[in-house]
Amino acid sequence: MTALILRNGRLLDLQHGGETGDVVIVDGVITDLGTGAAERHASAATESAEVVDLAGDIVIPGLINAHTHSNQTIEKGLCDALPLDAWMVLASYGGAGARLSPRDLYVSALVGGLEMLRSGTTAVLDCARSDIEWVDEGMDAIMQAYVDLGMRANVAIQYSDLDFFSSIPIDLVPGGAALRKPPIAQPDQVLAAAGRFIDRWSGRSARVQPILGPSSLPRCSTPLFEASVDLARGRGVRLQTHLLSAASQVTVAKERYGVSTVEFLAAMGALEPWASFAHAIWLDSREIQMFAQTPAVAVHNPASNLKLGAGVAPVPALLRAGARVAIGSDGASSNDTQNMFETLKLSTILHRVQGPQHTWPTATDGLTMCWTNGAAAMGADIGRLSLGARADLTVLDIDYVWPAPAAQLRQQLAYGELGSAVRSVYVDGRALLADRRVTTVDESAIRAEAREIAARIWSTLPERLARFEEFRPVLEQIEAAVGGGVGDRCH
Template sequence: MPSLLIKNARNIISMDQQRQRYPGGSIFVEDQEIKAIGTNIPYETADTVINAEGKIIYPGLINTHHHLYQTFTRNIPWAQDCELFDWLMTLYDIWRHIRPEDVYLSAMVGLGELLKSGCTTSSDHFYVFPNGISGELIDEEIRAAHDLGIRFYPTRGSMSLGRSRGGLPPDEVVQDEDIILKDTRRVIETYHDHHRFAMVKVGVAPCSPFSVSRDLLKESADLARSYGVRMHTHLAETKDEEDFCKEKLGLRPLEFMEETGWVGDDVWYAHGIWFNDHEIKKIGTCGCGVAHCPSSNMKLSSGTFPILKMLQSGVKVGVGVDGSASNDSSSMLLELKIMNLLHKLQHGATALSAEDCLHVATRGSSKVLGWEDGIGSLEVGKAADMFMVDAGRLEFAGALFDDASLPIITGTSQVDTTIVGGKVVVQDGRLVNVNEALLSTQAQAAARMLETAAKHTKIDYKKIRAREAVTNAWHYLR
């Protein structure tokens, strides 16, 4: 088995149960597994030796919610600073033209940015399958993750209620429910790996309770549990969603999830802003997880996630950057700085420390994904997933007083080294397995083609449906 020795680090921030730190520490790895960690480990050589003098080592960050295909629709002027109706309609008009090569390139860019910001494991929620395009689009994301060397947790999403059936998405991007279920089985059987050091795990993820039928929600839950895989969906993102559920269904969003089998320790939701106190306690008791997406929630004015109540009630909380269309970035370290500042503003200066945010993005996120046996901390028996920053960098000068908080407090968005499963995938701030300049050129050209195609086939949605109805529906159908 290949071995790796990382020695003489300035500090190792383990994020283990006791949050131990190892000044001057070293780590020895065989294959993917950490075999020793500390200041006096009994190993002096290995197949690969990294002198980490002056470097601070952290466990790899874990992203629990993303839409990688949206990487080509960030910083679009006419999708910024506008109402949600205009924002979503503009983007659907682009997404309906997405091709397999766009999915691959957008995933390469998004996952590459995540790796460069210290993320070693990322989930993704893919649910846009344009008519006439290969249905195996999620395969392109998995191929990109393999090429980059990141640990990946794609979730096979779905939308079955198009505009002709009273839904919001254009009919061109929804699928027949039998096709959805068949392809979901294919993706699980082809790619899911139950091993604790797996490079790919797969989940089942209808887009939201309001873009698929009640039957598909129930059948998706049954399918996921028959394979022993996890379940993911958007929930409780806006106050309007709560009002709609009570008015149209006679149920609150979480009650609707309970009715369709979407509650349990194998389920995690994205956002979860508008749960009440009783629901938060229930989620904590039943073991559901929640992906906290601070930047997206702020940009779309959705509200502030009640993180203190969640944590106090035992809810599993992780961090997600969300899609680039509602974040415009895929930087996990930047997300943690925003998270830290948001909750100081909302809950008080001492509410959530930078180290607490790091804990949520590592151990917390691993629990949300049900992967705490393999990732989330640096300790013997866990995967060798980590990132390093050079304490000698100019942006850290005058800030070397708390190593655990350093990259979050200072707001750095890029790391020096990222290691996944004992393999270096970012070195000196650059991706190891890809030509970044070439990728950037190819990706921007593909994004421009999508934008151009959308301009030439733009639909006036205001003539299709009354603006008020669609504006209300957005919250529930995204």
């Protein structure tokens, strides 16, 4: 048995308002909390417990990042003023992206994880992509990074079987259909690597879980997506995909399915509690109501949506309809940070240009999206200071977050904090960041290695930009047809 007692902290979550108390943690689980909790457990069973006096620092549930891409972490600042489809050519698809070795992927995941830890995030849902040439080794490297760091992570193996031009409305361009290629392989062949990944990692780590990541409906053939849903259900694993992240995908859905995307997902039984859907921007009012009647989770990514001009997700309407909406940073080549305090702030204030005041999301709404709905996306008992919950906690320095009534404390978290107050971070009661010092990995060595990888990545940028320019005319025509325009700069 391992035991930890955090004494004299101010407890703050959606139920606690900053009152002083203790947190007792046994084997990674909160077993008691509140005034006098430490004294109640001053017995032989816990006399060997580690005791940390917080001296009035604030204890909150760790923030939950419900959507990112760890393979992008070292490409911060990749693009400027490019819309989503154009960005994808340069960052991920279309033949212009960077290739990362398994070691590169390990370091990239660690660098992103370190950034999250230092800004108070304890859990992440990572849609990771490894080159098909070394997919097994690459995915194992990403999983091992989170194991070594100690973070809680659901890692989705990303895959697709359609080429880039099959995922956009290429028929809007004269002669564009000739650019489209057939699926790269049969669904069972594409899913073979995902099946191996699930086999290798199921039950291997209590905190790091393998899940499925069909990239998105436009990038997956219908047979592949249906097979992915069947595999998730049959194997009892979770699934995350992208949902209507660009206006162009509405056109693709109408042509391919004959019904809306949400209707199509519902028909195949994909809108289940084990499934989450990143972005969910271009839902119409009927799709919003339909999605809200399911236990599936939508994941709002306000920073990347804004940067790529992808649109503003209908979060107020989703919340009013009763949908479960979590929040995520998205990948670092489209956001460009992994700071969930930034995401938390944007998830509320962004929508105050959309409608009347009574529809505006509040600080409490933002924290609910982060904690409660983030936990739903992860499928883990986290995001709350309650008996029986996992002890994923963040401690905030009281010199940075001023003592105040509960509403004002929550508003300070949502609007006034970007991570400078984070003093310590615990996952399953284990200190991963102790008084601002990382305890589990050699942070300096990892960052030095990341600098070397970054130098290599940036050395290939001119070649990647030249490749991107080959696609630019087609992308501009499509953007013009569906609305918007391809940006002029990529630095």
